[in-house]
Amino acid sequence: MRLNAIAKAETMQTLLCICISFVALRGVTAQWVANTKALIFKEIEHLYFDAAPSGILSAITPCSNYYQPSTGTSDNTVGMNTAAEWIRTAFHDFVTANIYSETGGLDASIGFETTRGENVGPAFNDALTFFSYFISDKVSMSDLIALGTVMAVGACGGPHIVMKGGRIDATAAGPTGVPEPETNIQDTLNDFSNAGFNTDDGITLTACGHTMGGVHYNTFPQAVPASAVSSTNTDGRVAFDGTVSVFDFNTVNDYVHGTGDMGGPLVTTTNKTVNSDYRLYNSDSNATMTRLAASASYFAGQCSAIFQRMIETVPLQVTFTTAVDPTSTTNLRPYNIALDVDWAGDMTLTGYFRYIQISGAAAAPSTLPITLINRAGNTTTTSVTASVSSSDTGTGIWGPTNSYAFTLPFQASVGLSGLAFSGQKFAFQDTMFAVPALSSVSPTPPAFAADPSLNTVSTYSVNTTVAYLTSSPPTSLTATFAIPKPQTGSVSPYMDTSTTATLALIGTTPGGFALYSAVTELSISAKQAYGVSIDAAVSGQAAAMQFYKPFTAN
Numbered sequence: 001m002r003l004n005a006i007a008k009a010e011t012m013q014t015l016l017c018i019c020i021s022f023v024a025l026r027g028v029t030a031q032w033v034a035n036t037k038a039l040i041f042k043e044i045e046h047l048y049f050d051a052a053p054s055g056i057l058s059a060i061t062p063c064s065n066y067y068q069p070s071t072g073t074s075d076n077t078v079g080m081n082t083a084a085e086w087i088r089t090a091f092h093d094f095v096t097a098n099i100y101s102e103t104g105g106l107d108a109s110i111g112f113e114t115t116r117g118e119n120v121g122p123a124f125n126d127a128l129t130f131f132s133y134f135i136s137d138k139v140s141m142s143d144l145i146a147l148g149t150v151m152a153v154g155a156c157g158g159p160h161i162v163m164k165g166g167r168i169d170a171t172a173a174g175p176t177g178v179p180e181p182e183t184n185i186q187d188t189l190n191d192f193s194n195a196g197f198n199t200d201d202g203i204t205l206t207a208c209g210h211t212m213g214g215v216h217y218n219t220f221p222q223a224v225p226a227s228a229v230s231s232t233n234t235d236g237r238v239a240f241d242g243t244v245s246v247f248d249f250n251t252v253n254d255y256v257h258g259t260g261d262m263g264g265p266l267v268t269t270t271n272k273t274v275n276s277d278y279r280l281y282n283s284d285s286n287a288t289m290t291r292l293a294a295s296a297s298y299f300a301g302q303c304s305a306i307f308q309r310m311i312e313t314v315p316l317q318v319t320f321t322t323a324v325d326p327t328s329t330t331n332l333r334p335y336n337i338a339l340d341v342d343w344a345g346d347m348t349l350t351g352y353f354r355y356i357q358i359s360g361a362a363a364a365p366s367t368l369p370i371t372l373i374n375r376a377g378n379t380t381t382t383s384v385t386a387s388v389s390s391s392d393t394g395t396g397i398w399g400p401t402n403s404y405a406f407t408l409p410f411q412a413s414v415g416l417s418g419l420a421f422s423g424q425k426f427a428f429q430d431t432m433f434a435v436p437a438l439s440s441v442s443p444t445p446p447a448f449a450a451d452p453s454l455n456t457v458s459t460y461s462v463n464t465t466v467a468y469l470t471s472s473p474p475t476s477l478t479a480t481f482a483i484p485k486p487q488t489g490s491v492s493p494y495m496d497t498s499t500t501a502t503l504a505l506i507g508t509t510p511g512g513f514a515l516y517s518a519v520t521e522l523s524i525s526a527k528q529a530y531g532v533s534i535d536a537a538v539s540g541q542a543a544a545m546q547f548y549k550p551f552t553a554n
Helices: 005-017 036-049 056-060 082-094 123-131 141-155 185-194 199-209 250-257 276-284 287-292 296-311
Strands: 214-216 237-239 332-341 346-356 367-373 379-387 401-411 418-421 424-427 432-434 440-442 457-469 476-487 490-508 513-525 533-537 545-548
Touching (some): 036 545, 056 082, 082 141, 082 296, 123 141, 141 296, 185 199, 276 287, 332 424, 457 476, 457 490, 476 513
Antiparallel strands (some): 214 237, 332 346, 346 401, 379 401, 432 457, 457 513, 476 490, 533 545
């Protein structure tokens, strides 16, 4: 194992110089082209950009919110901050990386490490428990940890951070090496250096991480007095600055100018053995902190870059997707697409287009003309005009967002390879896909929410019907289920793919489709059910249908 090459190269240079509503909420059929990286990208894009009442953004709305995982509700009398917890979780997961022994990095190993003294407090299990409601075969826990940081910063006043997918979760604890309040400055700098970060980097990363939240008496009584505890602050938080729920440069500004909270309790504590922020900030005679305090825009740019490096410090086997960024791809994208075919050979494509009004872009158009590209790759005259949603349907992190719902009917003999709009083309496939009208789940699971009430186990009958375009139908297809299951030592689940089913041929349609079906019994919780996906393939061949999610919200 080796770590991300960028992090390693930058460190070596320093030494020489002294990556649908939410799919968890609505089933997605597998008419996307069977490409794992592209499907990871689309799933992260959906979680990142599209709003939902119980989506990821709900836990950090408002940014002062604290999500209590034991109840699935907010508890704002504790004095805790979920957005700050997510940033802390990413840091603790990442910082034990060692570029020399090529171990560690952002890999969700933190789930196995929460009993260590260097990882005290509820932040990590809080974060992992919430993220576990969104894990799937295409979005790992380590991707969710990274996305949590990106969304916490972006939604709470901070800069955009480059987000890529494709991280791979660890299956056991990693090495130790998280700096603690008592850690001496040389050991702290060594911990950062081992992770690929020099002194300037370590100071910047800490200052950026300590612009939200604070230090808690219940976690660090050696740094925070008992007097901090109150009926509205039962965990006894002392904030890093006066804007505890806003990502801004007030912490560095207070520190440099001796104003406000002067950098927070790990600077000002009277217990000098735990004033770790002061020791770190002062280790280069305050040069880095002075530079960071020069302007809000400079601070934001430095935080964006250093957080990107943090979340991209990963094990060797990780290959990232392209950046999930509407300014580098396109601000108009399809999502929650479903393809159907009936016994008469009539096909229907339904779904949405998402338009994000990124900086400098025009407001969402009132209508969107969408045209079918047939199976042969030719643009047809089959089209539909979709109308813009009456309200914002996005997370708002990149700008106002509107959606366009559409339904496009066509014949199986015409087929589908994509959609076109105003010179843009979006690829799909109709070689193999799940058929929603002929598929079902019984009983209907409870409505999706990040709530422990979803943990009750039930037996679900999953009726899966798949259409396969072929002139020589095999007698069966093989379906493979990916199911999130508990793992010992971590609240984070792993994805199990040991459940398979044989889909039997049940008939053919005009236009060349063979239909295959099977009923599979799954004894799982509703929480697990929303993370289930199905791949299908001709026996012995690669999956032609990927990531069909059979469970839908009420």
